[in-house]
Amino acid sequence: MSDRPEVSNQVSGTSDLVIQAHTITGGVSIQRAAVLPAPRELPAEVFGFAGRTEQLARLDALLDSPAMALTVVAGTAGVGKTALVVQWAHRARHRFPDGQLYVDLRGYGPDAPVEPAEALEAFLRALGVSGADIPFDVSERAARFRSLVDGRRVLVVLDNARAPEQVRPLLPGSSSCAVVVTSRATLSGLVARDGARVLDLDVLTVAEATDLLRSLIGAQVDDEELTALADRCARLPLALRIAAELVVSRPRTPVAELRAELADDSLDVLDAGGDPKTAVRAVFSWSYQHLDPHVAKAFRRLGRHPGRDLDLHAAVALTGDDLRTTRRTMDRLLQAHLVHETERGRFGMHDLLRVYAAELARQNGDDPLTALFDFYLQSAARAMDLIVPEERARRPRIEATGVVAPLTDRAAAEAWLEVERPTLMAVAKQAARGRLPGHAVLMSQVLWRFLDNRAYHDDTLALNVHALKAVRQLDDPALEASAENNLGTVYWQLRRYDDALHHLHRSLELARAAGRRGVEASALCNLGVVYRLVGDYDSALESLNLALSIAADRADHTMLARNGYHLGNVYERLRRYEEAADHLEAALRSAETSGNRTIEARVQCHLGAVCTELGRVTDAQHHLDRALDLAHDNSDRTIEARTLRNLGVLQQKTGRLHDALATLGRALGLAEAIRDTLLHVEILNSFAAAALAAGDTENAFAHHDLALLLATRIGDAYEQARAHLGLSEVLVELDDSEHARRHHRRALVLFEGLGLPPVR
Numbered sequence: 001m002s003d004r005p006e007v008s009n010q011v012s013g014t015s016d017l018v019i020q021a022h023t024i025t026g027g028v029s030i031q032r033a034a035v036l037p038a039p040r041e042l043p044a045e046v047f048g049f050a051g052r053t054e055q056l057a058r059l060d061a062l063l064d065s066p067a068m069a070l071t072v073v074a075g076t077a078g079v080g081k082t083a084l085v086v087q088w089a090h091r092a093r094h095r096f097p098d099g100q101l102y103v104d105l106r107g108y109g110p111d112a113p114v115e116p117a118e119a120l121e122a123f124l125r126a127l128g129v130s131g132a133d134i135p136f137d138v139s140e141r142a143a144r145f146r147s148l149v150d151g152r153r154v155l156v157v158l159d160n161a162r163a164p165e166q167v168r169p170l171l172p173g174s175s176s177c178a179v180v181v182t183s184r185a186t187l188s189g190l191v192a193r194d195g196a197r198v199l200d201l202d203v204l205t206v207a208e209a210t211d212l213l214r215s216l217i218g219a220q221v222d223d224e225e226l227t228a229l230a231d232r233c234a235r236l237p238l239a240l241r242i243a244a245e246l247v248v249s250r251p252r253t254p255v256a257e258l259r260a261e262l263a264d265d266s267l268d269v270l271d272a273g274g275d276p277k278t279a280v281r282a283v284f285s286w287s288y289q290h291l292d293p294h295v296a297k298a299f300r301r302l303g304r305h306p307g308r309d310l311d312l313h314a315a316v317a318l319t320g321d322d323l324r325t326t327r328r329t330m331d332r333l334l335q336a337h338l339v340h341e342t343e344r345g346r347f348g349m350h351d352l353l354r355v356y357a358a359e360l361a362r363q364n365g366d367d368p369l370t371a372l373f374d375f376y377l378q379s380a381a382r383a384m385d386l387i388v389p390e391e392r393a394r395r396p397r398i399e400a401t402g403v404v405a406p407l408t409d410r411a412a413a414e415a416w417l418e419v420e421r422p423t424l425m426a427v428a429k430q431a432a433r434g435r436l437p438g439h440a441v442l443m444s445q446v447l448w449r450f451l452d453n454r455a456y457h458d459d460t461l462a463l464n465v466h467a468l469k470a471v472r473q474l475d476d477p478a479l480e481a482s483a484e485n486n487l488g489t490v491y492w493q494l495r496r497y498d499d500a501l502h503h504l505h506r507s508l509e510l511a512r513a514a515g516r517r518g519v520e521a522s523a524l525c526n527l528g529v530v531y532r533l534v535g536d537y538d539s540a541l542e543s544l545n546l547a548l549s550i551a552a553d554r555a556d557h558t559m560l561a562r563n564g565y566h567l568g569n570v571y572e573r574l575r576r577y578e579e580a581a582d583h584l585e586a587a588l589r590s591a592e593t594s595g596n597r598t599i600e601a602r603v604q605c606h607l608g609a610v611c612t613e614l615g616r617v618t619d620a621q622h623h624l625d626r627a628l629d630l631a632h633d634n635s636d637r638t639i640e641a642r643t644l645r646n647l648g649v650l651q652q653k654t655g656r657l658h659d660a661l662a663t664l665g666r667a668l669g670l671a672e673a674i675r676d677t678l679l680h681v682e683i684l685n686s687f688a689a690a691a692l693a694a695g696d697t698e699n700a701f702a703h704h705d706l707a708l709l710l711a712t713r714i715g716d717a718y719e720q721a722r723a724h725l726g727l728s729e730v731l732v733e734l735d736d737s738e739h740a741r742r743h744h745r746r747a748l749v750l751f752e753g754l755g756l757p758p759v760r
Helices: 053-062 081-095 116-126 138-149 164-170 188-194 206-217 223-232 237-249 255-265 276-289 293-302 312-319 323-335 351-364 369-387 389-394 410-433 437-453 457-474 477-493 497-514 517-533 537-554 557-573 577-594 597-613 617-634 637-653 657-674 677-693 697-714 717-733 737-754
Strands: 069-074 100-104 155-161 178-183 197-200 340-343 346-348
Touching: 053 069, 053 081, 053 197, 069 081, 069 188, 081 155, 081 178, 100 116, 116 138, 116 164, 116 457, 138 164, 155 164, 164 188, 206 223, 206 237, 223 237, 223 255, 237 255, 237 276, 276 351, 293 312, 293 323, 293 351, 312 323, 312 369, 323 346, 369 389, 369 410, 369 437, 389 557, 389 597, 410 437, 410 457, 437 457, 437 477, 457 477, 477 497, 477 517, 497 517, 517 537, 517 557, 537 557, 557 577, 557 597, 577 597, 597 617, 597 637, 617 637, 637 657, 637 677, 657 677, 677 697, 677 717, 697 717, 717 737
Parallel strands: 069 178, 069 197, 100 155, 155 178
Antiparallel strands: 340 346
16 A cells, blocks of 8 residues: 565565564564354255255265356246255265355345345355445445355355345355355346356155155155145145144044145145146145144244244244144144244245235134234344333333343343344334334333444334335324434444535434524534534534534433544544543543443543543553453443553553553454454554554564554555554655655645644
8 A cells, every 4th residue: 555665575485464664673463363264154954855856966966166156046936945955964064164154145035035144144244344444335245255255165055045136245256165146037147147057956856755745744644645745746846744744643543534635725726747836736725724723823923924034032022822822723733834944943934925914814714913022123122122221211112011032141132133133124114104104213212332333234224214214104203303314424434424414414404493402412413423524623612502502402411422422523623632531531430420431441541541632641541551441341342452552552651661662462353353444444544543653664664564454454544644644654664755745745635624723
């Protein structure tokens, strides 16, 4: 990234990161992130898998392609595409030591298909990219994914795809990887443009179908009867498994009689050449009619669940039964192969079964969604109360009126939200589109902190878009003001500042018209943050001071603390440190009064930095020590890393250079571990400054150089300017005045564009 004189370095060994610098002596302190385990995302193999020897061998042969192996396994619904690919993938996984990625693209289910952006986010997280570092644009995500898997032996399984456009962004660019796609279509576009080869999967052969039935039923039925039953099921694995369970569950009934029932249940009389989809539907109907009425009702209601799977407590809410009865019901449906376990204690349905069950539910007038959505909303509220109890008053009060998830501590709450996150998003989406828009609004207000802390920006954006749509159905300007404010906040986190300003101004307008002073103050505060980020410091101060005045009138200590904190940040950036300290000290008093330890930790951290600039060493040390204690108590690794950075700067300025380098090294390691790129860049620049102060120009150059590279990648002009200025100082020490002047000029241009004086 930087201008530099010609140098020639010898690099030996292997590394994920190589930094071009002058000859480096001594110990280089650039930290490597902890090695993450390779993703192992394949679903479990299907019990009793039989046959498909030829197809398994063909999949093995396709791996020998000199280009990236791309295979489409195509076939009708229920023919066993997923079972085949998962079986093969488990057999072949030793050939992909760098990981196996899996996603169900839901191309033919009752829900909307998975968008490429969503699938790429999941892949990037599995490969170790933090949410904060995942690009918003789908093409940028695809490029990052290709970069991460380039040269690595990774298997990608794209299950249940509907169209080439859903698949193409998910393809690696390296011949070291392999991709297997399953679809009901041949996806000819992938063949023509991407060189895919198609494996058309037909129904099982007579011998394979008979062998599968034999393995599931046992030896008590002769081959002739098994062959006839296989033909009646069109030799489709899904239908065969359901039929086999009925045979096992009714040992006193001759198979011929059961086959006759199956023929009677069919919409059309089937023969071996009949429509496979009709055969599957006939088997569904046959199996359903033999369920106990109570179990049949549960089966119908499960078809209305909007997510990919559910746990036993959600099933309780869906069925209306107690836990013990629901457990017996799910066991019965498992035995009948009408549901399957996605993992221990969680249940899913084949998309054909879901469609069939949902149709039956509508025909029978089953409408369990209110109780189900109450369960998810109330459980999410309970989880957030355990995770961030100090913010309970700022969330809507949601009382438990029915079954809720049995969450007892913060760890359990975080784990539940992580697992249920896709379902919670699906609930909000369906609620916003249906007759329960209030649930979508409340869900956005409950979950925002969790999604923000985990950097699930896609989910946060989608959730708040759903909430805004839902609010407009309710015709409630006050709620709409809050929804616009939340959406504006998401946009500034995504660095889409124009969108953020649009929605925040709309929120401000609605809040003032509705007389909602709290929302008005929040919108003004958020506007102040965005103005600071775009370098409009006058507007930032104006908005934040207006918000501070409203918070004071309302005696809202949390809002006072938040606004004071952001005002302190603006004045710190302007190098008006006395005013920064005044606002941060007032914010600290408000945070302590409100009991909000999250905000207190942030204020203590920044107050320590400001006191350092003012030469108040004892005060700075006190505030930073307190910030570290709070960060540890809150398990807030971001504030811990930022506080260590500020502590390292304090140690440097007070001449403790050895301590400074050690502390900043710890901060670098932590920033790498949590994969916060902007924080990483800030610490790299600070480490470089400390290294230069210690006379280590080589390490100073290397760290500034890396900071410049990363800051340019994420588009942060302030840290680019710091890096350029630091590089100019290092190059002066190295007697390279020409390159030093170039970096200095570039730094001045950037600082001038930000309206700031140059600062290291």
